[in-house]
Amino acid sequence: MSDSFSNDLRQRALEILHGQPINIGKMSSEEIERIVYELQVHEVELQLQNEELRGAQQALLESRQKYADLYDLAPVGYLTVNPAGMVEEANLTATQMLDMARERLFRRPLVSHVAATHRQAFLNHLQRLFETQSPQRDELQLVRANGEVFYAQIDSTPEPAAESDPARCLMVITDITRRKQIELAEYEQRLFAASLRLIANVLNSTLDLDEVLDLILENVDYVVHYDVAEVILFEEDEAVIAGSRGYTKRELHEDVDSLRLPVETTPNLAHIRRTGQPLLVPDI
Template sequence: MTTFNDLQQRYKQQEQELHVHQVELEQQNEELRRINLELEQARNRYADLFEFAPVGYVVCDQGGLIQEINQTGCLHLGADYGALVGRPFALFVGNGQRAAFSELLHAALLPGGDTERSRMEVRMVDPGGRHWDALLECTGLAGSGSAGQPASLARLTLTDITQLKTAQRETERRTRQAQQLSEELQTFLQSMTHDLSAPMRQVGDFARLLGQTLQTPDQRSARLLENLLRAASHMNALMGSLTRFFQSGQPLGRHQAVDLNRLVDQFVLDLGPERHRRQLRITHDLLPTLQADPLSLQMVFGNLLSNAVKFTRPCSEARIHVGVQEQEDGFLFSVRDNGVGFDPGQSGRLFGLFQRLHSDRDFEGQGLGLALARRIVERSGGRIWAESVLGQGSVFWIQLPRDLGAELGDPEVSW
């Protein structure tokens, strides 16, 4: 039989259990309030990220009607939030691209989406009639459709690329203008060299004929005839150099294997009598075989070697060496000589068109060879520069990329 004391003890026990449950419930409520506060703070943070993102975010339904849009999107489309929600997004797309936008939206809503057709550049127009360029990216929102069915909502990302497209169009315009000017200059050069070549040949022929006609020309007449022939020869050489310089701007020829060892050997053979009249020693390292345009490499190394031969002329024993260093991303060539050198302070002029660092009385030339070499090397993705000490020789460096393709050639050869 349950006594009053038993009931009293049971009541106290239940009261204690209820108090424990009450404490636990208050702790759970406190944790729930903390979690809700954190969720609210996170929602506010992400709402700010959405609203004030540097790109426009627009949520559209399957019909292309705007369901949600952030503040940046409102600024892009030129209207307030209330005036945009429920309106077709296509109204803000240029007339010629609305069909393409519909295809983009349809592809994005398909199960899995269509990654190849998820973006396009569009010409947008705001209610005031202002046109601007945008990159439009379209993605179906996960969870907005049944499994295996098209999504019901899509997120559009709008990036204003007006400045980029304006700069691109300006660059294209200037490129077309530069190409047109280059073609006009090339045409003028060809016409000039063609029209002047015949008169210059006639001047030379006339001077030679005049020299033969005069039985015993006096010293002054002989000197004048000699100067006339030299000027005609110089003019012909200058026209030839100009032609080669502007031809270097034309597309490169077909790439084929070019053995630089043979190229240097042939240059030495072509020196002919000059090699035998002088103490001239030309050596080279193991040089690679490059997959390149042969004529371009001939002009680069030919001009550098010709310069070395010319500026070592005052030396009792001229020494010229072509070296190579293999690098991770290409090859570094050098053409070194013990000639007269040049003032390092003038190196900025060295590769300029018609720039010459020595008097024409001392060394002949038109000042085009190094400009031609630089143009070819830079068009090939390489670099060219020079180092020198006046009176102690020079070294010209040519850095060419590895993607020209190469394999080592014959061992060192000297003459």
């Protein structure tokens, strides 16, 4: 118990006893002994109460520290945000996600860490939250201080507050970049399979080579986006460009479609013919 608290208790006791002096001269020795005994018992009681208070205070401090550790070291980011979108509190995970020190993040508009294409969605998220006072969830692209973009799931809940307290919300940020990458890969696989099925159907329905090649070029763009593309057929020692797409000038398109290349002196073509495998060439 602090000295200031003990002094306060003493002052209050003196005020209560003020005007009520004890006349020891009129008391018998037995009464004085009883009073002394009661005072000793009361002193022991106060000592025990002080020990209990100190123990309770220490337990409270330890509990607060455990809560602080759980808050800071949670696997998701926690932010407290006001209706203007300003960050008022942040746990350690959130600061690491956004790559910014806690003191710099404090009172900073969170929208500055939202990708430009998702900022309106974030502002709508906040508006719905505080207008309806109901939880909101959105998936947005956030930007770290170093410029790196990542996908995040934002779960926001209004924070209960007294009538006089300012409105705030608790925002939970979960990094879902890996999940988004898996979803995109699955989507591309489904698109690729659909394109192959479409090409197979056309191959079974027409013998027109130009029509088949044009369809192949059209559907490849769904899987691997390109600016220009060609279909090359091997004829003995030569590679013939049988069809192309993406050339804007007609004369260039015609020149490409009539081009014949020697296989053995063209390393990329020689590799493809020899291995029968696709060849990835970096952008040049």
